[in-house]
Amino acid sequence: MFDLEAVADAIDGPVTLLGLSQGCALSIAFALRHPKKVERLILVGSYAQGMLARSDTPNARLEADTLANLVHLGWGKEVPAFNQVFTHLFVPSGTPEQHSWWRRLERESASPKIALRTLEVLHKIDVLADAAKLDVPTLIFHANDDARIPFDEGRKLAAVIAGAQFVALDSANHILLETEPAWEVFLSTLRTFLPETKTHRPINATYHLTNAEEDVVALVAKGMGNYEIANVLGKSEKTVRNQITVALDKVGVRSRSELIVKVLSEG
Secondary structure: OHHHHHHHHOOOOOEEEEEEOOHHHHHHHHHHHOOOOEEEEEEEOOOOEOHHHHOOOHHHHHHHHHHHHHHHHHOOOOOHHHHHHHHHHHOOOOOHHHHHHHHHHHHHHOOHHHHHHHHHHHHHOEOHHHHOOOOOOEEEEEEOOOOOOOHHHHHHHHHHOOOOEEEEEOOOOOOOOOOOHHHHHHHHHHHHHOOOOOOOOOOOHHHOOOHHHHHHHHHHOOOOOHHHHHHHHOOOHHHHHHHHHHHHHHHOOOOHHHHHHHHHHHO
């Protein structure tokens, strides 16, 4: 929560808050705690109650324990059995390359100890009552065949948030891929929900970005993925990826999210 508050404080005015997966519960809690700071809420692959909060049956405990044991034994390791379970829960229709970057993300995002502790907390999280108190325009997306978070959990959350718009995505991926048809549905609905964006503000000249790099960064700041940026600018995805890498280095940040915050807060 403190990290999210720090980022929001660096941006003037209210923000549109995007929550993904377990980040949705945090987004709900933040929006309730800081109602004047959040003007819109977007939740993707969401749930208000963790596995053990919504069901304390023997089967639910067995599933929770099984996932915890898999994390304990295989997190961050090249163990085929472990990798296959988790990559197919999150991106079942992903390519071998996409499964590879997902495994790399797991290794780099948390140690096995932290991953296990996080999973244990998420199993018990419950913000359903908080969600019912929200008074903010909310858009909820959920893949209809999501293997990680049941589809009904997204619908249940939408039912308790007053006026929430629920959009079912024809996908099995918990992490939506920009190469699947559901991605275009996601983008078009998102653009309708969001207000018209202002003309892009010049990027700080001290970063010494080339015109081509500025064009790419401007589209990153609008939330576009590499595939969409490549189509808009008439470039290959590889070129876009390389230019983003160079821009990250010049701006002095490590991720796209940090880059967006930097550009929006300084522009």
